[in-house]
């Protein structure tokens with residue numbers, strides 16, 4: 464058993480860490496307060512070829528590896544939540560196109576995503592269908608050479624700002640979850656409209672409406688009726704990287720807590736000298752390491768087997784996102800009143816860390832997924 468990263472993986476980590484610390488850190492406090500996309504940031508990330516990690520080599524990418532995704536998201540999120548989100552959505556859009564797309568779709572849509580010329584969005588959730596995604600109401604009716612889409616999506620990260628969308632609608636309402644299909648929709652298609660949604664933490668996000676939106680038949684992604692497979696296999700691959708971004712946030716919180724507790728003096732000594740502080744720091748470090756093992760186990764297994772890693776990725780996502788909330792909460796506690804002052808890093812982390820427990824399957828849904836895997840074994 465070898466727990467070390469390969470030389471290439473280690474080089475990637477060093478490269479992304481240096482980029483994040485040098486180029487993103489100065490921008491993060493401002494960008495991470497916004498609900499809009501920072502195109503300056505997208506450009507900077509594209510300049511580092513980061514988005515190329517989400518697409519295969521034949522289509523302008525550098526190959527798709529789950530371990531690389533986790534390394535990148537961990538390092539980006541440690542410094543800048545927005546940068547991590549841009550990477551995540553590019554991945555969520557490029558992955559299903561890479562795996563289920565026709566040759567023509569891959570040639571058309573992947574290179575602009577890989578070079579950062581266009582940004583993507585994965586729009587699955589609907590106002591009445593979140594966890595129970597198969598309950599979606601959007602429809603797509605084939606009329607000649609076009610599918611006519613009608614319906615609403617919500618909570619689409621990058622929502623109104625993206626150019627390329629992977630979305631889902633019912634092509635056969637009589638077949639339940641087997642009647643859902645996936646589509647690629649371009650920004651600007653008549654009948655497509657995006658509106659921003661505002662969240663507690665910084666997050667470019669939107670609601671999308673399709674009103675008699677005519678999408679070329681050639682933009683059907685995968686086979687008709689296989690939309691749930693497209694959605695679930697995408698989440699299966701990407702979910703563990705949500706855990707990695709949570710680890711990035713937790714690492715940063717621990718760093719802030721260590722630094723603050725060494726300099727903050729109470730009762731005549733730095734608070735780091737109190738055993739209760741040390742216990743908190745030890746628990747935070749332990750939690751982060753445990754999450755790291757679960758996240759990189761899932762990613763490694765994905766890269767090794769290429770198959771579904773449903774149980775492992777659900778465990779990684781669940782544990783790491785819950786862990787990050789515990790760690791950030793403790794880090795904030797160690798800052799005392801200053802922890803909730805605007806402009807403090809832990810305050811920003813506290814608002815950002817709550818979201819990952821909800822998206823790509825809530826904690827409760829991950830438990831259901833894990834339990835199903837255990838019971839069916």
Ligand SMILES: Cc1cc2nc3c(=O)[nH]c(=O)nc-3n(C[C@H](O)[C@H](O)[C@H](O)COP(=O)(O)OP(=O)(O)OC[C@H]3O[C@@H](n4cnc5c(N)ncnc54)[C@H](O)[C@@H]3O)c2cc1C
Pocket residue numbers: 585586587588590591592593594595617618619620621662666818819821822823824825826827828831
């Ligand atoms: C920041 C953020 C970003 C997001 N980004 C995207 C995106 O890019 N694309 C996209 O398509 N969606 C996105 N989402 C949507 C997200 O995936 C959904 O919010 C999530 O799946 C939960 O759905 P819901 O909000 O409808 O909650 P509901 O499904 O209504 O759940 C409400 C509560 O009930 C619980 N629950 C539901 N079913 C069960 C059950 N069977 N057993 C036990 N408990 C249950 C849930 O765990 C939750 O606590 C995002 C959400 C957020 C907050």
